[in-house]
Amino acid sequence: MAYGVVANFRELDAVVEAVGALKKASVGKFTVYSPTIHHELEDAIGGGTSKVRRFTLIGGLLGASFGYWVSIWTSEYWPLVVGGKAIASWIPYTIIGFEMMVMVGALSTVFGMFILNGIPRIVVDPAYRAPFSHGDYGIHVDCAPDQESAAMELLKKAGASEVQRAR
């Protein structure tokens, strides 16, 4: 259940201004909705670096290890003895190691993004509005009821076209 207030913005610089004002005022945690990615909005929000990279690294290493392991183990278990040639040969097995690194690394990247974003999301977000995917920007301020008026005032001042309580 969402609390606090939700504001719609028509202009990018207005929402950037509102983010700056919210950070200064410290009225509560806020979420910004944007129809696409804008670097100036990202810079205003801050938020640090995504942790997706950890999933990528671990997945890639696991995939490469599995690719080499399955081909080497198979060769030892079912040896194809050809005069003078290595039973397990790392050069062709690099193809298997590489392909498995890409496969597992990429899929774990997607898995990491899903985990960090909390998707698939079954519960409807009461603060979300359809225009946020169309052309509008939005800010949801998750604040205590006694701070709602101050937050609404701040958002309107920054240029919000519409401000409502998120219920």
Added chain:
Amino acid sequence: MATLAQPVKGPMRPNIASADIQLPAVRDFEQVDNEIAATLGPSKGWFLGLALSVAAMLVGAGAWTYQIYDGLGHAGYVPPVMWGVYIITFVFWVGIGHAGTLISAILYLFRAGFRTTIYRVSEAMTVFAVMTAGLFPIIHIGRPWKFFWLIPYPNWRLLWSNFKSPLVWDVFAISTYLTISTTFLYIGLIPDIAVLRDREQNPTRRLILSILSLGWRNTDVEWRNFTKAYLFLAAFSTPLVLSVHSVVSFDFAMALTPGWHATIFPPYFVAGAIFSGFAMVWTIAIPMRKWWRLEHYITLNHLDATAKVVLFTSLVVGSAYLIEFFIAWYSGVEVEQSYFWNRVFGQWWWSAWIMLICNMALPMSLWSQKLRRNPTWLFILSIFINIGMWYERFVIVVPSLSHEFEPWQWTNYLPSWVDVAFIIGSFGWFFMWFLLFVRQLPVMAIMEIKEIVPARRKHAAVHGHGGAH
């Protein structure tokens, strides 16, 4: 996420740098949503196209049923030419599948702005082309129900696949490529499906779109993780694109057959794949932009930029053809020299000259800016390149096998009607999936196009690419 290196600083020049391509006729986000969503509407042309595609697919399906029933002898193989149309068409479709990931991943990492409006079409083309290609090795093995023997898994036969065999490398490369291309396509689609979900009035369709969009809300946290995940997917896909056709080329290069056993094969195959893939992008995108009146999204600047890529890859492929001849001459190996002479001036002259004219001579027209900016010529050229690239694979596969070491083995080869039916069927299968895709999901990346459309502002932007619209 932006694929734009720098904002445009002046009026649009006809020969604008590829990275700077913008969409001056697209005013705001609402226009992007409305115009791209409008492509999803039903039309008589779409139904006609789908009917033709399904009919063509049924031709191939019928031929396959007949071949399974009566045996692989209908495939037109003449010993020692035991690789024919199936392997040729397999390599052809894998090649077509290369442009998609090149455009979506490699050009993304290079910040090439011209990819933005064409990459969705190319990605979908990649997925369906690889799905098509994957059918051919299964058809070729004759007993398709045994295909799973190529996959390593613990079994009661105590048999394991031979990881030193290029055929097993193919299984890993193609299955990884299909999985990652499909994932890349779907991840890019999630925000766009959310746009469609929020516009949809029909409750059933809205429910399906809600499930497919995974509850996407466009929050700052979602975008941050999405951007990073997309970047890493592009980083993984980039070497993957180069590896897949290299692995396919190993099917040939690992064999001690005249014309095949050459170290030039991996880069030669990769360049050829990009060349043919871009040609297929033209074959699809040029009628599409006309049909849906999307000329202000896929502009002449976009076509001009893709034409430069085609020209460059044509030069690379042409150089590879010439270097092959040089190596045969310089090697001093009589078998190689005899084979290459036979390829161009002997038994297979007609196929080699189709290849050389379509892939080397005709693309030289793209030195002319006027022709690079002429969609009709680019469409016609794309058809020639598609034909030329199919013949390139014919020239690689058939003349080598028909003209090996022992003269008494030299033979001829002619595709049977079953082979021809499979080619027709493969095009039907490909276009059926493509038409089903364009009817249900956006053919252009709404989210990324919005990224290059100037955002609405209260105050005019400082660096001149914004302003209220």
